[in-house]
Amino acid sequence: MRPTELLRRTQTSARSPEQVLDPADMGAARYTRHSxxxxxxxxxxxxxxxxxxxxxxxxxxxxxxxxxxxxxxxxxxxxxxxxxxxxxxxxxxxxxxxxxxxxxxxxxxxxxxxxxxxxxxxxxxxxxxxxxxxxxxxxxxxxxxxxxxxxxxxxxxxxxxxxxxxxxxxxxxxxxxxxxxxxxxxxxxxxxxxxxxxxxxxxxxxxxxxxxxxxxxxxxxxxxxxxxxxxxxxxxxxxxxxxxxxxxxLGMVPYVVNHPQVLDAWCATRELPLAHALAQTTAPGDPRVHLARDLLDRATLYFAERAEMPTAPFVTCGELSSQLDVLRGVLSEYIGSGTIDGRPTDHAWQALHLRAASIGAEARGVMDSVIVEVHPELDTEVEELLCCDQRLAVEPAQTCAQLRAVLWDRYAWVQRFDFDDPDEQAHFWFSSENNEEPRRGRRGVDPGEHVEHPIDVARSVTALERDLESARDETTVAAFLVEHPRHRGIVARVQTLTGVPYAEARDNLLARNFLPLNLQRFQLAMYGMDNYMPQSTDWLRVTLYSGAPRAEDVAAGVDDDWIFTRKPRKDA
Structure with a gap:
């Protein structure tokens, strides 16, 4: 799944799918140099x-x-x-x-x-x-x-x-x-x-x-x-x-479920540069360390300027600015003494990443964006991740025992959802004839269940596991599907994605408490958007290219640093 040897090696030290695909982690995403x-x-x-x-x-x-x-x-x-x-x-x-x-x-x-x-x-x-x-x-x-x-x-x-x-x-x-x-x-x-x-x-x-x-x-x-x-x-x-x-x-939400290989590629463009950067040694006098401090200074002021911007249910920009101020102090300590929290280190990025995570997902998202910003080494290689094969296919010769093993290894996360509980199936997704895009309905209340979209990965895996319980270990998947043809789609998905680490968001899109904003914000961060202003639990406003080079800049070869672009000064 990774096109170069360096990316394959880096994948082994990257964060786990459980961390990367956690809804709260996805909902704290910020754009990076690879958006x-x-x-x-x-x-x-x-x-x-x-x-x-x-x-x-x-x-x-x-x-x-x-x-x-x-x-x-x-x-x-x-x-x-x-x-x-x-x-x-x-x-x-x-x-x-x-x-x-x-x-x-x-x-x-x-x-x-x-x-x-x-x-x-x-x-x-x-x-x-x-x-x-x-x-x-x-x-x-x-x-x-x-x-x-x-x-x-x-x-x-x-x-x-x-x-x-x-x-x-x-x-x-x-x-x-x-x-x-x-x-x-x-x-x-x-x-x-x-x-x-x-x-x-x-x-x-x-x-x-x-x-x-x-x-x-x-x-x-x-x-x-x-x-x-x-x-x-x-x-x-x-x-x-x-x-x-x-x-x-809501129209964006089903995309990452319907395109699992794309989700994996998008996550990899974020996680592999981060894993590479976290593995690098640092020194207090390293120009990259000083550049990171400058970026963190700017980010702190950037979010402070937006303290009144409506961001619920996400952390307010004012609170995030205060959290980043703590990290500024940590990085300043390192520059001054080579220590973080009083302990000498030559891996400041790893220490800052962990410290930011202890503060909160939003702080970690910003800190990681800064760390990746000062390490451009993977720019060219990472871009090739985006070209991916999206086909799904059944492996008919696989045995039911082998399929069970894949489910236990890759889909244990679905066990936290109890689909006998009506709250875990409170919604269904469909394409609205009036709105011409995906929508979410209330099961048993709103019309449209007969055209429900098959984006219920957690529920489908749970149903597959139940029917596999009665299948003999040596039974082939082909024979199993003859008896249970409704599982063909989820079986093809599970089998095809066995070696694809970041293919499944760890969430249940049918649940009453499912928060669409988390998946939406992750996608918007991939595009390079910012200024997330939720208008409800279902949609949000954003901006793109604020501070970016203009046409005459690009023609002159200018792609300067425009991350965390601050507001114009009064004398502008």
Whole structure:
């Protein structure tokens, strides 16, 4: 499952699946240098990807068409944007929306007039449209009702936004969907060759999101100049601070269950760099130690600035800042004396990791992100983890005794759920005809049980174990499945994933007390999102690319340190 010898060796010292896949641990995830947004921009800057505005046909209110031409590793793609304005009561982030302020497509190949005409008709229709096979991504976004016109007005008056008004998670466009990989006729990613700069999973999505953010800057400055030709441009820290807004709900949750090999790859991109870093020796004068202190200082202030941000049921940012302040003291002790808690050590990372874990999962998540940040050695190797085989297959010749052994070894965690207890099966998951995305219903109350999604791994394993109890040891799995065909899916899953350490989240998605936010936040951290603001137990708001390099930065090869980007100063 690991593509290089170094990664295979590192896996042996990585944290156990029981730790990594614990729901509370997953719910404390923070983005790292290997999250998709960070790794994408690192690659783009290394190759000096260039973005040029090929077309800008937009009126004073921001309605019109825009084309960005992007040079990516010797190739070209284009980002074609259709911008309009909606009445506020017509804006919604829901999948069932029929119109958006912005719709866009990331395309390969020439942009002829006939193709432009087709895109003009199809892209704004989104779910009801059809793409050509040279289109990689469709996306859409809405203007922020709170921030877009406010920022345009401030710029038109010659000023900059006020951070007190913009709040903790500043953006001027919020994305609502990214579609790809065959949907609506979009290009299948399997056709991208090994040398294609967008071949890695999510790289095309991250490019699209970054360009959407770039467009948001261009659009708000254009609208400001339409109001006053002498309007200011976003400057100082504001030039890069604004991110791309996003919100996610229950639709994300089944993904990591339905794609276990992907979950393993995502966990490995976090855990293997951490295991590598924790194994390294340190010295008080090591530049990496001093860089880590600087990052920890910044993180402490970053979360202190967000002390009022609503984060329940997660730890408040103010409390997290206080926890990080303790770790700052520990690291300062090490720099000053070579000791941690009075004991000499040449493995400061391991000591800090353990100390952070003793404080709490959130503190450990931040501390580990800092530790990994100062160890870039695995950057290239880790990216190859994301290309994984997702097929599941039954091994018919395996005996029932062998299958039992696999279950005892790999799925002992399901025993903590008692499925004779109605609370452990209080919910079911289904695809809503009205909402067009996965939803959770109350068993015995809400309609839809007849189309329940098979994401009940813990319950299915429990049922399999019960029927295996009466099977003879030497009976083959093939014969067992002839008698019990309903277990075919879970048997294929268990057998295929035997050597895949991080394939199963240790949770029961059917339980009354299941907290979707934990799996959602883990996925969002993998994308590179931050500023987690839960709106309920089922969905949360986030931002992407706050502080990230802009197009001119990347073209100049700049991918500087933008982790824990602090708010703009008043004199920005």
């Amino acid at each position: 998709f947004a960070r790794s994408f921009l690192r690659a783009a800057a290394a190759e000096n990807w260039r973005v040029d505005r090929e077309r800008w046909d937009v009126d004073a209110d921001g309605r019109g068409e825009v084309v960005y031409r992007v040079g990516i590793g010797g190739r070209e793609v284009r980002f074609v944007v259709f911008s309009t304005t909606l009445a506020e009561n017509d804006r919604t982030d829901r999948v069932i929306a029929k119109a958006w302020d912005v719709t866009a497509a990331l395309i390969e190949g020439p942009l002829t007039e006939s193709r432009s005409s087709a895109l003009r008709v199809q892209v704004p229709r989104q779910e009801e449209g059809r793409a050509d096979d040279g289109t990689l991504i469709w996306t859409r976004a809405n203007r922020s009702a709170r921030f877009f016109d406010y920022v345009a007005d401030r710029l038109s008056a010659g000023g900059q936004p006020d951070i007190a008004t913009m709040g903790d998670a500043a953006y001027i466009l919020r994305s609502t969907a990214f579609y790809s990989n065959g949907k609506f006729g979009l290009a299948d990613f399997d056709r991208l060759g090994a040398d294609h700069p967008l071949r890695l999973p999510y790289r095309a999505h991250m490019l699209t999101a970054w360009l959407l953010r770039e467009f948001s800057y261009d659009l708000v400055e254009h609208c400001a100049r339409a109001r006053n030709p002498r309007a200011a441009r976003l400057s100082g820290d504001w030039r890069r601070y604004l991110g791309l807004g996003n919100a996610t709900g």
